[in-house]
Amino acid sequence: MSTSPSPExxxxxxxxxxxxxxxxxxxADPVRLxxxxxxxxxxxxxxxxxxxxxxxxxxxxxxxxxxxxxxxxTERSVEAGQSCQRLRVAEVEQALPGILSAVxxxxxxxxxxx
Amino acid sequence: MSTSPSPExxxxxxxxxxxxxxxxxxxADPVRLxxxxxxxxxxxxxxxxxxxxxxxxxxxxxxxxxxxxxxxxTERSVEAGQSCQRLRVAEVEQALPGILSAVxxxxxxxxxxx
DNA sequence: TGGTAAGTTCGACGTACGTCGAACCCGCCC
DNA sequence: GGGCGGGTTCGACGTACGTCGAACTTACCA
Numbered sequence: 001m002s003t004s005p006s007p008e009x010x011x012x013x014x015x016x017x018x019x020x021x022x023x024x025x026x027x028a029d030p031v032r033l034x035x036x037x038x039x040x041x042x043x044x045x046x047x048x049x050x051x052x053x054x055x056x057x058x059x060x061x062x063x064x065x066x067x068x069x070x071x072x073x074t075e076r077s078v079e080a081g082q083s084c085q086r087l088r089v090a091e092v093e094q095a096l097p098g099i100l101s102a103v104x105x106x107x108x109x110x111x112x113x114x
Numbered sequence: 115m116s117t118s119p120s121p122e123x124x125x126x127x128x129x130x131x132x133x134x135x136x137x138x139x140x141x142a143d144p145v146r147l148x149x150x151x152x153x154x155x156x157x158x159x160x161x162x163x164x165x166x167x168x169x170x171x172x173x174x175x176x177x178x179x180x181x182x183x184x185x186x187x188t189e190r191s192v193e194a195g196q197s198c199q200r201l202r203v204a205e206v207e208q209a210l211p212g213i214l215s216a217v218x219x220x221x222x223x224x225x226x227x228x
Numbered sequence: 229t230g231g232t233a234a235g236t237t238c239g240a241c242g243t244a245c246g247t248c249g250a251a252c253c254c255g256c257c258c
Numbered sequence: 259g260g261g262c263g264g265g266t267t268c269g270a271c272g273t274a275c276g277t278c279g280a281a282c283t284t285a286c287c288a
Contacts (some may be wrong), residue, residue: 020220021144029246029264062266067245081255083265096220102212103231106134112159143276161237174277176236181275195285197235 007013017088017095026071027103032064036073037107039087046077046084072086073100074091130203131209140185141217145170146178150187150214151221153201155202160191160198187214 017023027033035052042051053061065085068074073092074085092100123192145183149166156165168173179199182188187206188199206214 001148019218019224021142021147024138024147024217028142028281029139030135031246033135033138050263056246057248058265059249062248066266081264096216098212098216099220102136102210102216103134106210106213110133145276170276171278172235173237173279177276180236195234 012069012076014075014088015070016059016073017092018070020096020099022071023073023092023096023099026067029064029081031060032068033103033107035061035064035085036087037066037104037111039074040089040104041084042087044087044089046079046086048079048082048084050082052085115138120152124192126183128189128202129184129186131206132184134210134213135155136185137187137210137213140181140187143181144211145174146182147217147221149175149199150201151218151225153188153199154218156201158201158203160193160200162193162196164196166199170206192222 009077018026019086024102027036034054038052039047049061049065053064056064065076068085069076072095074087077084077086089100132140145167152166153161163175163179167178170178179188179190183190183197186202186209188201191198191200201224203214
């Protein structure tokens with residue numbers, strides 16, 4: 001009752017897209033870049049956390065999710081009881097035109113040298 | 115060996131453009147981003163080191179120049195006795211299409227908010 | 229032949245960052 | 259109800275990074 005003032009308490013607020021420096025720092029870490037890449041592959045929809053990383057512990061991954069959210073690159077939601085992240089493609093493209101797509105392309109070419 | 119083995123000893127070799135991670139890291143530092151911005155403003159030609167930074171010591175600036183060179187973003191030359199840096203626009207654009215221009219644009223808009 | 233100015237290199241130092249395990253929370257479903 | 263799997267938070271720890279001043283090199287100039 002008195003505990004929750006609003007029906008949906010937003011414990012994980014969506015941040016505005018941060019400045020170039022912070023966004024570049026967020027994207028510069030290999031683990032985070034991979035998360036963003038998978039999010040992009042997922043077609044822009046909310047994706048369960050567990051599908052987004054390999055090789056690091058849950059706590060480390062959670063920390064990276066937080067960093068990405070604070071840079072405004074992703075937002076959190078809960079779908080069917082699972083915590084999910086979504087890439088804010090449109091918002092990021094508007095704030096920092098071209099950066100996300102260029103970085104994603106470069107990352108893809110690194111992975112698939114073709 | 116007191117003498118140089120080759121007539122033109124390249125003490126400061128030009129590096130190939132590094133991978134996305136290293137380039138993003140290089141660009142993520144505010145001091146380095148400013149250096150790159152000024153280099154870009156200079157029209158792509160070699161620019162004396164002293165014109166490229168404010169607020170940090172010479173040794174710190176020299177360290178940042180080295181980081182940029184190792185990421186393949188810049189190269190060093192000597193013009194009229196002065197040490198100069200040049201932005202490798204074409205090479206970076208070919209290796210990582212769109213990234214440099216997008217970052218530069220975002221940095222400019224940060225500095226000149228329209 | 230000094231002297232000065234510009235750059236680089238070399239430690240040193242403090243802070244920020246990535247990483248982990250443990251503890252905790254929350255929904256599910258046996 | 260009790261256990262379980264997925265996430266988050268909280269220290270703690272080690273390393274990487276940005277910063278500086280001092281020392282050194284080189285080039286230029288009086």
